[in-house]
Amino acid sequence: xxxxxxxxxxxxxxxxxxxxxxxxxxxxxxxxxxxxxxxxxxxxxxxxxxxxxxxxxxxxxxxxxxxxxxxxxxxxxxxxxxxxxxxxxxxxxxxxxxxxxxxxxxxxxxxxxxxxxxxxxxxxxxxxxxxxxxxxxxxxxxxxxxxxxxxxxxxxxxxxxxxxxxxxxxxxxxxxxxxxxxxxxxxxxxxxxxxxxxxxxxxxxxxxxxxxxxxxxxxxxxxxxxxxxxxxxxxxxxxxxxxxxxxxxxxxxxxxxxxxxxxxxxxxxxxxxxxxxxxxxxxxxxxxxxxxxxxxxxxxxxxxxxxxxxxxxxxxxxxxxxxxxxxxxxxxxxxxxxxxxxxxxxxxxxxxxxxxxxxxxxxxxxxxxxxxxxxxxxxxxxxxxx
Numbered sequence: 001x002x003x004x005x006x007x008x009x010x011x012x013x014x015x016x017x018x019x020x021x022x023x024x025x026x027x028x029x030x031x032x033x034x035x036x037x038x039x040x041x042x043x044x045x046x047x048x049x050x051x052x053x054x055x056x057x058x059x060x061x062x063x064x065x066x067x068x069x070x071x072x073x074x075x076x077x078x079x080x081x082x083x084x085x086x087x088x089x090x091x092x093x094x095x096x097x098x099x100x101x102x103x104x105x106x107x108x109x110x111x112x113x114x115x116x117x118x119x120x121x122x123x124x125x126x127x128x129x130x131x132x133x134x135x136x137x138x139x140x141x142x143x144x145x146x147x148x149x150x151x152x153x154x155x156x157x158x159x160x161x162x163x164x165x166x167x168x169x170x171x172x173x174x175x176x177x178x179x180x181x182x183x184x185x186x187x188x189x190x191x192x193x194x195x196x197x198x199x200x201x202x203x204x205x206x207x208x209x210x211x212x213x214x215x216x217x218x219x220x221x222x223x224x225x226x227x228x229x230x231x232x233x234x235x236x237x238x239x240x241x242x243x244x245x246x247x248x249x250x251x252x253x254x255x256x257x258x259x260x261x262x263x264x265x266x267x268x269x270x271x272x273x274x275x276x277x278x279x280x281x282x283x284x285x286x287x288x289x290x291x292x293x294x295x296x297x298x299x300x301x302x303x304x305x306x307x308x309x310x311x312x313x314x315x316x317x318x319x320x321x322x323x324x325x326x327x328x329x330x331x332x333x334x335x336x337x338x339x340x341x342x343x344x345x346x347x348x349x350x351x352x353x354x355x356x357x358x359x360x361x362x363x364x365x366x367x368x369x370x371x372x373x374x375x376x377x378x379x380x381x382x383x384x385x386x
Contacts, residue, residue, distance in 0.1 A: 079242050
């Protein structure tokens with residue numbers, strides 16, 4: 001291959017570029033990113049960066065002096081891919097022809113209909129989002145977080161520590177029931193009540209009130225929650241619209257094999273936009289976690305450079321972590337499909353717990369709250385079972 005283009009300049013794209021060089025690719029390498037920023041770390045955006053304890057310089061993912069001998073085309077997004085020539089069309093009118101393509105365009109935060117143009121309403125996905133939200137939180141006031149997922153919970157935790165009055169609104173009866181199951185989802189989301197943060201569950205949001213600036217969140221049950229600041233944390237959608245008509249199969253992102261290969265030869269996908277096949281589950285799963293964006297590009301690059309001649313391995317069980325109210329939460333595996341969950345150590349009421357999820361008696365996932373040692377042991381055990 002004379003030219004490989006990596007579309008996406010965040011962690012997954014940078015990891016792919018590094019892997020290409022590490023695996024011996026010495027041809028032309030082009031990295032395309034829609035943001036103007038060099039690759040940066042996203043997890044701290046909802047925590048240390050928002051709290052003001054971490055600066056922008058600390059977010060950089062590139063090592064000092066690191067040089068991948070790549071052409072960086074930043075501040076422009078890809079708008080199309082020609083299936084025959086593998087030519088990438090960019091929003092600024094340029095075109096990049098490549099022999100191999102790594103799709104790493106990530107995901108974009110979902111917004112609340114009708115909230116456009118209303119001051120005080122935020123999503124949190126990018127560095128620019130975090131800058132704007134940090135400035136508002138510094139003024140204090142009443143914050144309403146719409147969505148009780150991990151990003152929403154981390155923002156609530158950070159804002160609570162900054163002294164804001166915080167309310168979390170979650171449409172589901174139990175926050176985090178999707179990734180953690182109902183039992184442990186209730187335990188983890190109990191951290192809000194432990195710290196005096198209001199948690200309103202089982203009620204949807206009807207809309208927002210306010211003319212130029214948000215004043216309240218209107219709930220479907222008729223209640224109105226006063227708000228000076230609103231953070232919408234209702235998930236993210238994979239950024240794959242630009243691939244429509246390219247011949248690449250799309251299904252909740254880019255549909256891939258167990259090694260990231262797409263339906264188009266010479267094209268692989270990694271990161272939040274990639275819906276990889278999971279041999280353990282016998283189904284495709286889109287993994288939106290830092291560890292997946294860091295680890296999986298190695299396998300995808302191997303497949304790309306080998307032209308699919310290498311038998312794909314089994315990806316490690318997904319792993320993610322979250323820091324909320326001083327508690328370190330770690331999770332590995334898949335809670336979906338588990339028929340039991342048992343507490344193996346610690347106490348639920350103390351939010352100091354190690355829980356193991358099993359299906360037909362076999363461990364399929366593990367959750368730790370302030371249990372890093374035991375969690376690491378169980379995580380290794382899950383990986384060894386693959």
